[in-house]
Amino acid sequence: MFNSIHKFTLLAGLTAGLLSCGSDPNDTGTEFAPNMYNSVGYEPMTQLQGDTNKINPYGMNMRLPVEGTVSRKKYTGADSLKKAFLAQELLAKTIPSDSISYSEALLKNPLAATPENIEAGKLQYERFCQHCHGEAGKGDGLVAKAYKGVPVYSSDALKDVNDGHIYHVITHGKGRMWPHGSQISSENRWKIVLYVHELQKQ
Amino acid sequence: MFCKKLTLVKFLFSFLFLLASTTAMLAQDAAEGETLFKNNCAACHNTSDETLVGPGLKGVTGRRPIEWIVKWVHNPQAVIASGDKYANDLYNKFNKAAMTPYPNFSEAQIKGIVAYIDAANAAPAAPAAGAAPAAGAAAPTAQSSGGMMEVLLVGLLIIMVIVLIALLSIVNSLSKLAKAEQEEGKSFFDTISENAKSLAANSAVKTGIIVLVFLLGGKATIDAAYGVGIHQGYAPEQPIKFSHKLHAGDNQINCNYCHTGVYEGKGANVPSANICMNCHNAIKRESPEIQKIYKALEKDEPIQWVRVHNLPDLAYFNHSQHTNVGGLECKNCHGEIEKMEVVEQRSSLTMGWCIDCHRQTDVNAKGNAYYDKLVEVHNKDSKTPLKVQNIGGLECSKCHY
Numbered sequence: 194m195f196n197s198i199h200k201f202t203l204l205a206g207l208t209a210g211l212l213s214c215g216s217d218p219n220d221t222g223t224e225f226a227p228n229m230y231n232s233v234g235y236e237p238m239t240q241l242q243g244d245t246n247k248i249n250p251y252g253m254n255m256r257l258p259v260e261g262t263v264s265r266k267k268y269t270g271a272d273s274l275k276k277a278f279l280a281q282e283l284l285a286k287t288i289p290s291d292s293i294s295y296s297e298a299l300l301k302n303p304l305a306a307t308p309e310n311i312e313a314g315k316l317q318y319e320r321f322c323q324h325c326h327g328e329a330g331k332g333d334g335l336v337a338k339a340y341k342g343v344p345v346y347s348s349d350a351l352k353d354v355n356d357g358h359i360y361h362v363i364t365h366g367k368g369r370m371w372p373h374g375s376q377i378s379s380e381n382r383w384k385i386v387l388y389v390h391e392l393q394k395q
Numbered sequence: 396m397f398c399k400k401l402t403l404v405k406f407l408f409s410f411l412f413l414l415a416s417t418t419a420m421l422a423q424d425a426a427e428g429e430t431l432f433k434n435n436c437a438a439c440h441n442t443s444d445e446t447l448v449g450p451g452l453k454g455v456t457g458r459r460p461i462e463w464i465v466k467w468v469h470n471p472q473a474v475i476a477s478g479d480k481y482a483n484d485l486y487n488k489f490n491k492a493a494m495t496p497y498p499n500f501s502e503a504q505i506k507g508i509v510a511y512i513d514a515a516n517a518a519p520a521a522p523a524a525g526a527a528p529a530a531g532a533a534a535p536t537a538q539s540s541g542g543m544m545e546v547l548l549v550g551l552l553i554i555m556v557i558v559l560i561a562l563l564s565i566v567n568s569l570s571k572l573a574k575a576e577q578e579e580g581k582s583f584f585d586t587i588s589e590n591a592k593s594l595a596a597n598s599a600v601k602t603g604i605i606v607l608v609f610l611l612g613g614k615a616t617i618d619a620a621y622g623v624g625i626h627q628g629y630a631p632e633q634p635i636k637f638s639h640k641l642h643a644g645d646n647q648i649n650c651n652y653c654h655t656g657v658y659e660g661k662g663a664n665v666p667s668a669n670i671c672m673n674c675h676n677a678i679k680r681e682s683p684e685i686q687k688i689y690k691a692l693e694k695d696e697p698i699q700w701v702r703v704h705n706l707p708d709l710a711y712f713n714h715s716q717h718t719n720v721g722g723l724e725c726k727n728c729h730g731e732i733e734k735m736e737v738v739e740q741r742s743s744l745t746m747g748w749c750i751d752c753h754r755q756t757d758v759n760a761k762g763n764a765y766y767d768k769l770v771e772v773h774n775k776d777s778k779t780p781l782k783v784q785n786i787g788g789l790e791c792s793k794c795h796y
Contacts, residue, residue, distance in 0.1 A: 218630035221626045223623045226624075232708040324646060335647055336674060339678045341677070348435045371673045375669060
């Protein structure tokens with residue numbers, strides 16, 4: 194009794210079954226050779242089920258840099274600008290976060306205020322500052338509406354603050370602002386300092 | 396008598412004039428005060444009684460005499476140091492956060508600011524600027540339109556087959572009627588099943604069905620085989636319901652703010668919790684999802700985000716080469732992240748997909764001395780611009796080693 198109705202239901206069931214193998218957003222799907230996909234060495238942002246790092250806490254592959262160390266990779270070589278960057282960073286590391294007056298007195302921007310450097314500073318400002326401090330440094334960024342207490346760069350209190358002050362505030366935070374030293378390289382912080390000086394004039 | 400009247404009128408006039416001029420002066424002061432307040436004070440103080448960073452300044456003239464306010468604005472630390480009780484209480488109430496001193500403000504300017512604060516409170520209360528409630532965390536279920544299309548097509552096919560069978564049986568019974576061979580006691584459905592049986596016996600229909608099954612099955616098999624190892628559409632649930640739409644879309648926070656390595660390193664980096672805290676020390680502190688960040692920080696535990704884009708280890712990829720050197724934008728590969736509640740892998744990340752782009756894309760050689768000689772050599776014997784494939788973008792060992 195294998196008539197056409199049976200055949201038909203079989204066919205319908207088969208197609209429906211095949212189509213219902215839809216996408217589960219939590220599933221990566223079939224993998225052919227996972228042992229070739231997964232790194233044998235520990236990758237910084239990868240954590241595999243059942244094969245986690247046994248040395249580091251929580252099976253993480255990354256570790257914090259040793260306290261008090263400075264990454265030297267960007268500062269090797271004879272370039273005088275690199276040397277100036279290194280000198281400023283080493284000096285800045287010795288200034289505690291609550292001593293902004295030391296930064297004001299001691300730190301000096303190794304970068305000259307050339308149009309290229311200011312343009313580079315603008316780029317970094319747009320990436321790291323603009324959403325709070327606003328396009329023109331008026332404290333009117335989109336996030337500032339929710340965060341509150343973002344100052345105006347051109348205000349009487351801030352329009353004259355110097356290189357070291359701005360660098361210190363980016364690195365360690367001030368008032369409502371939290372430290373951003375972990376996110377922005379010291380070279381890029383100096384570029385931002387240049388651009389903030391431009392905004393102070395506006 | 397007349398003289399006296401004149402004096403009185405004079406007096407009245409001068410009084411009126413004085414009154415008018417003082418109000419005008421006050422208004423002018425308040426106008427200047429408004430600019431000063433907005434530029435210097437509004438970051439931390441409200442004109443209402445709502446606390447922002449520092450206290451709300453509504454009715455400040457009632458709380459403190461103007462001389463005290465002037466002294467305070469000129470140098471808050473000196474007032475605190477002088478042992479003033481009110482100042483010290485205030486200082487302690489706000490966690491010893493010192494106000495910025497404004498020694499350059501004249502007394503008239505400070506009075507102007509105070510006049511503006513009073514004027515702002517005298518004015519009919521403006522409707523509170525509605526902080527729009529954050530969009531619900533309801534993540535839209537990602538339904539691929541392709542799947543819908545297939546279901547629709549199969550449904551239509553099934554309906555067509557049923558209609559065909561019904562029509563055939565009607566034709567059959569009609570022809571029987573025409574022959575006047577009436578069979579009694581036979582229902583419509585019996586006729587249909589009878590006809591279906593005869594249809595199944597038909598060899599052409601049999602072959603048709605078999606071919607159809609083969610075709611459909613073949614297509615499904617090929618599709619599934621091509622999909623092996625491709626995670627396109629993968630949108631795993633994350634431990635914290637973080638919305639890229641809210642952060643990168645609505646608030647336009649740059650990708651680089653959190654993904655700190657994207658212009659500098661191989662990986663883009665998943666932000667550590669201290670970067671979340673740069674904003675969430677103040678914003679949406681009560682949200683249960685934000686509380687998860689606080690817990691992770693308290694326990695010094697990592698947040699176990701689920702990685703979405705998993706390039707196989709056998710292929711090398713470096714973000715900085717593409718973003719910084721090549722000048723690609725994030726969305727070129729990741730799609731419209733700023734519109735995604737839950738991040739999904741949009742591109743297939745197959746080798747064909749990489750190669751396609753390497754064949755089509757011009758090298759971003761502008762202002763990059765590294766490419767100068769390569770461009771020069773290339774332009775000698777070619778009229779097309781230097782593409783990625785011309786500098787080894789298709790070499791196996793560029794990515795596989």
